[in-house]
Amino acid sequence: MKRKIGIVGATGYTGVELLRLLSSHPDVEISYVTSREHAGSRVDAMFPNLRGYVDLEFSAPANDALSECALVFFATPNGIAMKSAQVLLDAGTKVIDLAADFRIKDIAVWEKWYGMRHASPRLVEEAVYGLPELNRAQIRAARLVANPGCYPTAVTLGLLPLVEKGLIDLDNVIADTKSGVSGAGRKAEVHTLLAEAGDNFKAYAVAGHRHQPEIAQTLSNIAHQSVNPVFVPHLLPMIRGIHATLYAKLSAEADLQPLYQQRYANEPFVDVLPAGSHPETRSVRGANFCRIALHRPGNGDQVVVLSVIDNLVKGAAGQAVQNMNLMLGLAENTALRQPGLLP
Numbered sequence: 574m575k576r577k578i579g580i581v582g583a584t585g586y587t588g589v590e591l592l593r594l595l596s597s598h599p600d601v602e603i604s605y606v607t608s609r610e611h612a613g614s615r616v617d618a619m620f621p622n623l624r625g626y627v628d629l630e631f632s633a634p635a636n637d638a639l640s641e642c643a644l645v646f647f648a649t650p651n652g653i654a655m656k657s658a659q660v661l662l663d664a665g666t667k668v669i670d671l672a673a674d675f676r677i678k679d680i681a682v683w684e685k686w687y688g689m690r691h692a693s694p695r696l697v698e699e700a701v702y703g704l705p706e707l708n709r710a711q712i713r714a715a716r717l718v719a720n721p722g723c724y725p726t727a728v729t730l731g732l733l734p735l736v737e738k739g740l741i742d743l744d745n746v747i748a749d750t751k752s753g754v755s756g757a758g759r760k761a762e763v764h765t766l767l768a769e770a771g772d773n774f775k776a777y778a779v780a781g782h783r784h785q786p787e788i789a790q791t792l793s794n795i796a797h798q799s800v801n802p803v804f805v806p807h808l809l810p811m812i813r814g815i816h817a818t819l820y821a822k823l824s825a826e827a828d829l830q831p832l833y834q835q836r837y838a839n840e841p842f843v844d845v846l847p848a849g850s851h852p853e854t855r856s857v858r859g860a861n862f863c864r865i866a867l868h869r870p871g872n873g874d875q876v877v878v879l880s881v882i883d884n885l886v887k888g889a890a891g892q893a894v895q896n897m898n899l900m901l902g903l904a905e906n907t908a909l910r911q912p913g914l915l916p
C-alpha cells in the first residue's frame with residue numbers, strides 16, 4: 574500500500590520541487606499539501622507542469638490532517654516545523670524539515686543565528702542531520718530528520734574525504750560559494766528581481782552567514798576538533814544551482830583522486846569527475862547529484878575542490894526525498910534517477 578505524504582509549504586520553490594519528484598514516486602501518495610494563502614486552489618492551477626500528475630487542492634495547515642500521513646515534509650521558513658513536529662511525532666508521523674529548525678545542536682548558537690527562541694530544544698537532540706553520505710544508518714532509524722542547507726551540502730560533500738582522513742590544515746579552509754536566485758525562495762524580494770540580480774554578480778553576508786555554523790558543526794564532528802572555515806556566499810544571475818570552490822592546504826601527502834573515488838564509490842548521488850575536470854551547474858540541474866572535481870594547481874600542496882549541486886534538488890527537495898526513502902525503508906534512489914537538464 575502507498576504511504577501517505579504531507580507537504581507543509583507546498584507553494585514555495587522547494588515545496589513544488591517535492592511535488593514534482595514525489596508525483597512519479599511509485600510507493601507514496603501525496604495526500605495533504607498546504608498553503609495558507611492559496612488554500613482551496615488547485616495545485617495544477619498554480620503549477621501547470623503538474624497537470625495530470627497531482628490531482629489535489631492546497632489546504633490550510635492542520636495537524637490533525639497531517640497526522641494521518643506516514644511522513645510530513647516542512648518546506649516552510651525557519652521557525653515553523655519546530656512548533657508542530659512534536660504533535661506529529663506523537664501521532665506516529667515521521668518529519669523531515671527542509672528549514673534549519675533542527676540542524677544546529679547548540680541551541681544558543683541556533684538562537685543567535687536565527688534570531689528567535691527555539692520552541693522544542695529536546696527534539697533538536699533527537700533529530701538526525703540528513704546527509705545520507707555521512708549519516709545513512711541513523712537516517713534509516715530516524716523519526717525526525719533535519720535536511721541540510723543547500724550551501725552546507727555542496728561544501729560538506731566537497732570537503733568530507735579530506736577532513737575524514739585528516740589530510741588538510743583545518744585552520745585554513747575557504748569555501749567560496751555561488752548560488753542561483755531560487756536559493757532565496759519564491760517570496761517577492763527586491764534583491765531577486767530580474768533588474769537587480771540579472772547581469773550582476775555580488776558577494777553577500779561576508780561578515781557572517783547562518784550556513785557557516787552549520788558547516789562548522791558538521792566538519793568539526795567529522796574532524797573531532799573545531800573547524801571554522803571562511804564561508805563566502807555569492808548571488809549569481811541564474812535560477813538554479815550552487816557552485817562551491819573549496820580551498821585547503823594539504824598537511825600530508827596523499828593521492829586525492831583515488832581517495833575521493835573510493836569514498837564515494839557506493840554513493841548513488843555523488844559523482845567524482847576525472848581529475849582536472851570543471852563541473853558545471855547545468856549538469857546537475859533538476860537532478861539529485863553532487864558533482865565533484867579535484868585540482869592541485871602546479872602540483873603544490875594547495876587543493877582546490879569544485880563541487881556543484883542543484884540547490885532545489887540535492888540542496889533541498891531531492892535530498893529530502895532521498896532521506897524519506899531511507900526513513901520509509903524504500904530503495905534510496907526511488908524517484909531520483911533523473912539526469913541533469915541540458916542545455
Ligand SMILES: NC(=O)C1=CN([C@@H]2O[C@H](COP(=O)(O)OP(=O)(O)OC[C@H]3O[C@@H](n4cnc5c(N)ncnc54)[C@H](OP(=O)(O)O)[C@@H]3O)[C@@H](O)[C@H]2O)C=CC1
Nearest residue numbers: 582584585586587608609610648649650672756758759889
Ligand atoms: N530555496 C532553496 O534553494 C532552499 C531552501 N531551503 C529551506 O527550505 C524552506 C523552504 O524554502 P523555499 O521553498 O525556498 O521557501 P518559499 O518562500 O519559496 O516557500 C515557503 C512556503 O512556506 C509556506 N509558509 C510560509 N509561512 C508559513 C507558516 N507560518 N506556516 C505554514 N506555512 C508557511 C508558504 O506558503 P503560504 O504562505 O501560502 O502558507 C510557502 O509555500 C526554507 O526554510 C528554506 O530556508 C533549504 C535548502 C535550499
Ligand SMILES: CC(=O)N[C@@H](CCC(=O)OP(=O)(O)O)C(=O)O
Nearest residue numbers: 672673722723752753754756757
Ligand atoms: C541565494 C540565497 O539567498 N540563498 C539563501 C540560502 C538558502 C536557504 O534557503 O537557506 P537554508 O538552506 O538554510 O534553508 C541565503 O543565502 O539566505
